[in-house]
Amino acid sequence: MLATLAACATGPKPDASAVAELQASRGSTVTGRLSFAQFGSKVRVSGQVSGLKPGAEHGFHVHEKGDCSSGDGMSTGGHFNPAGAPHGRHGHGSHHVGDLPPLGADSYGVARVNFETDRISLAGANSVVGKGLIVHRDPDDYTTQPTGNAGPRLACAVISAR
Structure with a gap:
């Protein structure tokens, strides 16, 4: 009976999972950890980002290269966009695969992330x-092509399979 209860408490196992450990760019204090879990056609993204400007919105994107070696995040290249779509708002019309929902920092400069999407995957x-x-650093304006004019890159991670 206890084994059955324990299995129910943990929920379904994801088809695949990945993690991103955000490291601050030069001159920044932004860090965080995000988890990615694939369940069928949906990916659940969850975690926390800290060191943000309190009460502010910040652009949040997957970029094409898993390379944070430059110290300013520029080595990641542009937004991940395998379909060649225009930049836009996640979940609204056409947009890059890498266009994610914005991060909203609370009064302590912490953003809690928890959303599901069928736009990204962990395979294919x-x-x-x-x-x-x-x-x-800045909010995404959702119109400037191809970047959204979201300003400097405060933190960088490589999304790694677990």
């Missing part, structure tokens, strides 16, 4: 595994 053409994850 839209796989974010091995790609860069970037937190930007």
Whole structure:
């Protein structure tokens, strides 16, 4: 009976999972940890980002290269965009696969992340595994092409399979 209860408490096992450990770019204090869990066609993204400007919104994107070696996040290249779509708002019309929902920092500069999407995956053409994850200083304007004019890159991670 206890084994059955324990199995129910943990929930379904994901088909695949990945993690991103955000490291601050030069001159930044932004860090965090994000988990990615694939359940069928949906990926659940969850975690926390800290060191953000309190009460502010920040652009949040998957970038094409899993390379944080430059110190300023620029080595990740542009937004991950395998379909060649225009930049836009996640979940609204056409947009890059790498266009994620914005991060909203609380009064302590912490953003809690918890969303599901069918735009990214952990395998196949839209796989974010091995790609860069970037937190930007400014909010995304959702119109400037191809970047959203979200400003400097405050933190960088490589999304790694677990």
